[in-house]
Amino acid sequence: xxxxxxxxxxxxxxxxxxxxxxxxxxxxxxxxxxxxxxxxxxxxxxxxxxxxxxxxxxxxxxxxxxxxxxxxxxxxxxxxxxxxxxxxxxxxxxxxxxxxxxxxxxxxxxxxxxxxxxxxxxxxxxxxxxxxxxxxxxxxxxxxxxxxxxxxxxxxxxxxxxxxxxxxxxxxxxxxxxxxxxxxxxxxxxxxxxxxxxxxxxxxxxxxxxxxxxxxxxxxxxxxxxxxxxxxxxxxxxxxxxxxxxxxxxxxxxxxxxxxxxxxxxxxxxxxxxxxxxxxxxxxxxxxxxxxxxxxxxxxxxxxxxxxx
Amino acid sequence: xxxxxxxxxxxxxxxxxxxxxxxxxxxxxxxxxxxxxxxxxxxxxxxxxxxxxxxxxxxxxxxxxxxxxxxxxxxxxxxxxxxxxxxxxxxxxxxxxxxxxxxxxxxxxxxxxxxxxxxxxxxxxxxxxxxxxxxxxxxxxxxxxxxxxxxxxxxxxxxxxxxxxxxxxxxxxxxxxxxxxxxxxxxxxxxxxxxxxxxxxxxxxxxxxxxxxxxxxxxxxxxxxxxxxxxxxxxxxxxxxxxxxxxxxxxxxxxxxxxxxxxxxxxxxxxxxxxxxxxxxxxxxxxxxxxxxxxxxxxxxxxxxxxxxxxxxxxxxxxx
Amino acid sequence: xxxxxxxxxxxxxxxxxxxxxxxxxxxxxxxxxxxxxxxxxxxxxxxxxxxxxxxxxxxxxxxxxxxxxxxxxxxxxxxxxxxxxxxxxxxxxxxxxxxxxxxxxxxxxxxxxxxxxxxxxxxxxxxxxxxxxxxxxxxxxxxxxxxxxxxxxxxxxxxxxxxxxxxxxxxxxxxxxxxxxxxxxxxxxxxxxxxxxxxxxxxxxxxxxxxxxxxxxxxxxxxxxxxxxxxxxxxxxxxxxxxxxxxxxxxxxxxxxxxxxxxxxxxxxxxxxxxxxxxxxxxxxxxxxxxxxxxxxxxxxxxxxxxxx
Numbered sequence: 001x002x003x004x005x006x007x008x009x010x011x012x013x014x015x016x017x018x019x020x021x022x023x024x025x026x027x028x029x030x031x032x033x034x035x036x037x038x039x040x041x042x043x044x045x046x047x048x049x050x051x052x053x054x055x056x057x058x059x060x061x062x063x064x065x066x067x068x069x070x071x072x073x074x075x076x077x078x079x080x081x082x083x084x085x086x087x088x089x090x091x092x093x094x095x096x097x098x099x100x101x102x103x104x105x106x107x108x109x110x111x112x113x114x115x116x117x118x119x120x121x122x123x124x125x126x127x128x129x130x131x132x133x134x135x136x137x138x139x140x141x142x143x144x145x146x147x148x149x150x151x152x153x154x155x156x157x158x159x160x161x162x163x164x165x166x167x168x169x170x171x172x173x174x175x176x177x178x179x180x181x182x183x184x185x186x187x188x189x190x191x192x193x194x195x196x197x198x199x200x201x202x203x204x205x206x207x208x209x210x211x212x213x214x215x216x217x218x219x220x221x222x223x224x225x226x227x228x229x230x231x232x233x234x235x236x237x238x239x240x241x242x243x244x245x246x247x248x249x250x251x252x253x254x255x256x257x258x259x260x261x262x263x264x265x266x267x268x269x270x271x272x273x274x275x276x277x278x279x280x281x282x283x284x285x286x287x288x289x290x291x292x293x294x295x296x297x298x299x300x301x302x303x304x305x306x307x308x309x
Numbered sequence: 310x311x312x313x314x315x316x317x318x319x320x321x322x323x324x325x326x327x328x329x330x331x332x333x334x335x336x337x338x339x340x341x342x343x344x345x346x347x348x349x350x351x352x353x354x355x356x357x358x359x360x361x362x363x364x365x366x367x368x369x370x371x372x373x374x375x376x377x378x379x380x381x382x383x384x385x386x387x388x389x390x391x392x393x394x395x396x397x398x399x400x401x402x403x404x405x406x407x408x409x410x411x412x413x414x415x416x417x418x419x420x421x422x423x424x425x426x427x428x429x430x431x432x433x434x435x436x437x438x439x440x441x442x443x444x445x446x447x448x449x450x451x452x453x454x455x456x457x458x459x460x461x462x463x464x465x466x467x468x469x470x471x472x473x474x475x476x477x478x479x480x481x482x483x484x485x486x487x488x489x490x491x492x493x494x495x496x497x498x499x500x501x502x503x504x505x506x507x508x509x510x511x512x513x514x515x516x517x518x519x520x521x522x523x524x525x526x527x528x529x530x531x532x533x534x535x536x537x538x539x540x541x542x543x544x545x546x547x548x549x550x551x552x553x554x555x556x557x558x559x560x561x562x563x564x565x566x567x568x569x570x571x572x573x574x575x576x577x578x579x580x581x582x583x584x585x586x587x588x589x590x591x592x593x594x595x596x597x598x599x600x601x602x603x604x605x606x607x608x609x610x611x612x613x614x615x616x617x618x619x620x621x622x623x624x625x626x627x628x629x
Numbered sequence: 630x631x632x633x634x635x636x637x638x639x640x641x642x643x644x645x646x647x648x649x650x651x652x653x654x655x656x657x658x659x660x661x662x663x664x665x666x667x668x669x670x671x672x673x674x675x676x677x678x679x680x681x682x683x684x685x686x687x688x689x690x691x692x693x694x695x696x697x698x699x700x701x702x703x704x705x706x707x708x709x710x711x712x713x714x715x716x717x718x719x720x721x722x723x724x725x726x727x728x729x730x731x732x733x734x735x736x737x738x739x740x741x742x743x744x745x746x747x748x749x750x751x752x753x754x755x756x757x758x759x760x761x762x763x764x765x766x767x768x769x770x771x772x773x774x775x776x777x778x779x780x781x782x783x784x785x786x787x788x789x790x791x792x793x794x795x796x797x798x799x800x801x802x803x804x805x806x807x808x809x810x811x812x813x814x815x816x817x818x819x820x821x822x823x824x825x826x827x828x829x830x831x832x833x834x835x836x837x838x839x840x841x842x843x844x845x846x847x848x849x850x851x852x853x854x855x856x857x858x859x860x861x862x863x864x865x866x867x868x869x870x871x872x873x874x875x876x877x878x879x880x881x882x883x884x885x886x887x888x889x890x891x892x893x894x895x896x897x898x899x900x901x902x903x904x905x906x907x908x909x910x911x912x913x914x915x916x917x918x919x920x921x922x923x924x925x926x927x928x929x930x931x932x933x934x935x936x937x938x
Contacts, residue, residue, distance in 0.1 A: 015778045141919040145877040149897030205406040214393030227411045246785040268793045280786040303456040
């Protein structure tokens, strides 16, 4: 088990480094510097600015400083757009927001997705099953950017129950729609995956053995069928996590929730390289850490992996 | 003790209805053992599954399976659970996939005792170790803490057998318990069955396609083909005086050491397609000497009594 | 030898007898199964109609996608509604442009991005995955490690980074989407190649001295086709979703071009002013097309891999 974790970590660290290097090279291969795009600045001023941000040094030194800055001080450097704010400030302000509705969405998607899938599989070909299948099929075409306007249309414009945007420190009425918009399609995918996985497990020989033992049905499902059912679901959690973090960009834009996605899009529209890069790297690290966690959970459930590696 | 009367099992599949078991009847007495013999697809496994209500969802069974004055086919899941393993247990064909790969052996055996005998976990572990020793697993302490994939096929089948006898059931159904094992392991497992029979006084239904392994274990034999009984009787009687051509064929396929080298006999033709079985006598497409009636497909199958302990299909008697 | 030959002939006769019963080809069987699947057939028809709409639609359009209808500009919500009399069958957008023509334009671009993106993914992914799978060993583990690393990078952020740095254009969008989308394909193809390689018929071919090239051509590629076809069909909606996501954020297809994502974004932004048609028409085409692709993909999978039935 420890070997397995070490092996995974040994993949994760170079991945993060590669991500940083790729984004750094991309950023520096951009035509013109970050300060050349708009109105031309006097040469001396440009020089001073470049010096201030360390842009006059050779690229490998800049890269070295940048990487060591992130690793040792968790410092993503200054924002190229907002003079008085660092990328860290933007992240510190936006991340709690993203974390709040993001984690709610994730928990809801996983919990309801798995429950829906399990119920549908146990009651195969019942109304509940058809409902669950219908939901998971339709939600495939309802990604966050479709769900968000539909929700606002129904709950804000027609019913007037919920505010169409804003955050207000995360009051419940401001969180509901972002969470639904973000979680729906993933909930559906998880339900679909759980259902087909559970049906397959329930058809396997060892479940017949468990039935022959005469233990009650709920026990068969929870102690025999659930673990193997969840394995494919667990390997889907990584992509789901990435998808939701990506989706948070749309949520922040559409609901003006002010999470990191907002700073990302603003950064993208304003060519604020250091901000986009900082956020990309932060999210990359989060994703990679999360995938590591998922791998460990997977190995913990599946004894074959645990012993093989 | 267990009497099966006019049992039918059919499956609805996208290709059509499969009639796996057609009008099967037999009695199993206490301390007796019955062998059910036939090729793959003859319906013997589905017959076994229907006794314990383990058929797939698309199956439908009719008839009677009487045990302790109850028809098992009419019982609900809860009442059936009281009988499963506790009174009637089953050993499956494939020990490689029949154990839960995500659970230690300990938990898989213990849960039976915890549920049926209300044992605590410690009591159950103690009893499990005892029973693993009884089925001749060396180093039972190590085995009980293993996952199935760490054990060999023979070991897994021993674990399956241990689970099936742990509640000292009255009837043990063994569905091809040795098919996927090496020949040397096969004979060890069959010896184990003989020991179990003596020690627990259980009745055994042994399902197999191998005539060679049943002679020393089973009192009675039932030969099945296409979901129907072809021949039924005392093992000695049937072995020494087989009447049905199918039984004869099966007996001839058993290789023997004392024979000189010669080509192993086979039964001509292939097992029938159960979605569209031949009309009339089910065996007529493979019968070495079909009658005129059989060829036309107007004959019917039914058992008739030849002797006190020997029944055979009427079609075969009429034909020859 | 003669006896052996005789025996082989006998066996061959027997085998061919059995074959007579099920002598249809895999593809013929698959076609029959596919056309028995109602959802797939309806989807195929729908998709065909959408395509027809995007090609023949301009004949019926009274307005081009660039003209501005000055008579409705200024009061879109009361005058720009869908009507046959004004010739704006789908109404107009916020700038007084004909939505019918805009939707046609968006449909063309979205479908093109989806299909071209999927094509890039198929070509790159198949070559990469088949190479890794066929040669195996060290080459395979290095190639797949690279895929693993690339997969754990949150690609949408990198894609946006690319778009920001190299400018937002359809070409860049193609390159960006193509760069990241082949990873899944490579994995699937590699897994499939590995399993085909272990099949007895390939081993048999190797033992009788068939060359690498012939094995790849006669055994590997024909057996890969099914999987590739299924995932290619499922990749198209994936590409469309990616493109729409980016365009929804305003970072993808730029004016005067448009796509479903961009149109949905515009509609979602303006629906508060009572111009619901601006959201619903593009959304309708987006939803039915995605549905169709998903159902066709599912239908193909069921048809080519009948074990799930």
